[in-house]
Amino acid sequence: MNPDAATLWRAPRWALAVLLACLGMLGPFSIDTYLPAFTGIARSIGATPVEMQQTLSAYLFGFAVMNLFHGALADSFGRRPVILGGIAAFTIASAGCALAEHIGPLVFWRAVQGMSAGAGVVVSRAVIRDMFPPADAQRVMSQVTIYFGVAPAVAPMVGGFLFVHVGWHSIFWFLTGVGVLLFTANWRLLPETLHASQRQAFELRHLMRGYWQLGGNPRFLLLALASGIPFNGMFLYVLSAPVFLGDLLGLRPEQFFWFFVLTIAGIMGGAFASGRLAGRIKPRHQIRHGFVIMLAVSLLNLGLNLAFDAQAWWALWPIAVFAFGWALMVPVVTLLVLDLVPERRGMASSLQAFIGSVANGLVAGLVAPLVMHSTVALALASLLMMGVGIVAWMVVKPQVRELTDLGARAGG
Template sequence: MTSATPAPASRRRAVELIIILGAMTAFAPLSIDMYLPAFPTLQEAFDTTAGRIQLTLSSFFIAFASGQMLYGPLADRFGRKKPALFGLGLFVLTSIGCAFAATVEQLMVLRFLQALGAGGGVVVARAMVRDLFPPSEAVSVFSRLMLVIGIAPMLAPLLGGYLLIWFDWQAIFYFLALCGLLCALAVQFRLKESLQPHMAQSLSPRAIAIAYGRLLADRRFIGPALVGGLSIAGMFVYITASPFVFIEVLGLSPETYGWVFGLNAFGFIAASQVNARLGRRFGPDGVLSVSNLVLALVGLALILGGALGIGGRYGVFLPIIGYITCLGFIMPNTAALAMAPFGRNAGSASALLGTLQFGLAAAASAIAGTFSHETPAALSLMVAGLGFCGTLAYFLLCRKARPVV
């Protein structure tokens, strides 16, 4: 049995809580998306190849995925705030370090450490949702978090493009450091510890291994985690390859690329807010069933447009927008389903969920970096293929058995 912490006492406090938790989760998309318009500039500044610049993104994915495994047990043992503050402090310092990188190799290492810092906020935010809200409300809360998370990728490339024009690429990392500092202050002074003392878990390696093993063996966890992870991996392939495909192949300016990227984020935000209502009416499983079917159809359209050239630019842009919009339904529902049964070790469940999802994203991003992006074909085929795999995982692992009529 687990005991739930009462929900926030007032609507104003609930809104403040969701904004802070959303900000803690937003450091990954901010750190990923804000410097995307600078990829060609970084390639020239470090006198390197496009593939090596993409590795600075892949190194972030790898550390962001693996680092969460460390924060989960710490959050279940010492509470939620201390690990979050440690992670934010590391994020601030390494963001400043990125601005002083003299070689692409130094930037890769600093981006790796920056991602280790960013991972703490994500783990703690998901765990606190599970601490503070009953499972029946979790879908709605995760959907509201998507509003804050979605604003980050909508604004980040646009802001990054203008910082690049007004200053230089280093300004992007100074801005990230400032965001990290402000969030750390909010966590310290506006968040209360949500882990009840009697819920603290052991830090022994054996206990940690058993907890993670049980999660991996539980279909209630692994099914939604894989569905979300495969679908998100498609998004990160798009994030990794799109600066080169959209700017250099399809001829967009960095500013226009930021607007196109923002349109995708708007679709994601709108879907996540509609999902808050649909989830209450049809349940997360019902919404996932339809959204995964739509995702498969979008993948087919992307193959026709990006690989076969039907529709020109818009044959790539429109299916990508559809794909990212579908994630606004898929992400909050898979998170809620995966976390719901595991209140006692919510930190470990949150960490493993993030590790699986961003581990898949890191692998897909690294593979995308090895392909030539002289045409949109590789981008389109990879995104569509991962979407198909996510749909297949849903119907194999998540769909409830229907009664025989």
């Protein structure tokens, strides 16, 4: 924690949470706003469906690769320059997408968008831990998750409205405007939270040695798996939504919003509960509560799908409860990851985000296509991915017991 934290931010804590949540929203907004216009863009620029898919793949690839470096750069040059540089690059890339008239430039600028959009979400985690002791950091992390949960619900509606009433170019001009506003807000409000004594030398050999040591740390890898893999138990349903909601549950497209509303409500509710529990119970107990909720509802979900034909009125609720359990425990696990290497919190955040991005990509490309046509297969796959998280946590829990107890005492 920065020893000068008390003098760096004098506004209410929730205001910093809003600012950091807006940085994290760049990622989902960059994807979800343009998805409603996918087909329309293809017609406008004469692109095939495969070529349009490359605009998404280029973004995700750039996002995953640069996640490895945003935090490490922030450990050397400071949090503020990396965040401002990322927003500036995102803003330029968004304008480039708006001006693109052919698939080649659109793919290129989407890749640049992906490379820059992750700076906010990665570095903001380090900013939180720079500024607050463990229990307070958990509360702020939970607030960020609550505000962040709004983005996936709002972005498709904004994108769809702009596409229908103004045209697809307006979606990227909207993102350009978002970038300008965020750059201005962070330029004026965001302090440099990395203390001068905690800066790391930017030297390639030193950097690679840090990655090697962190990547070879069993506690880090197990904690990253404990937070990232269970997320995919929920994300699997998001990836399979058109088939799951339309073909299996028989919902009309205009009814799909119920799935997203319930899931996002679960995330926001879990994050709110996580913040309320911070400093009141031991962190490892809160993690246990989250896993118990996810395990119970996953078993119930599988049992219901084995026993009955899936119906929308009951099939959506288990996913929302699962999301609640995940959001209840993930702020705590994220802080444990950051506190494993206090001198390299940016790098830890980067590598954790990279592992999560790779897991998301594997689930999207390999798992979802195999199971999306069966509610039983979806429920079983979700249970198994949550099970990976439980096993990882059970193995690492004795090794982080002292760290969680220290966090609880610091917040008490």
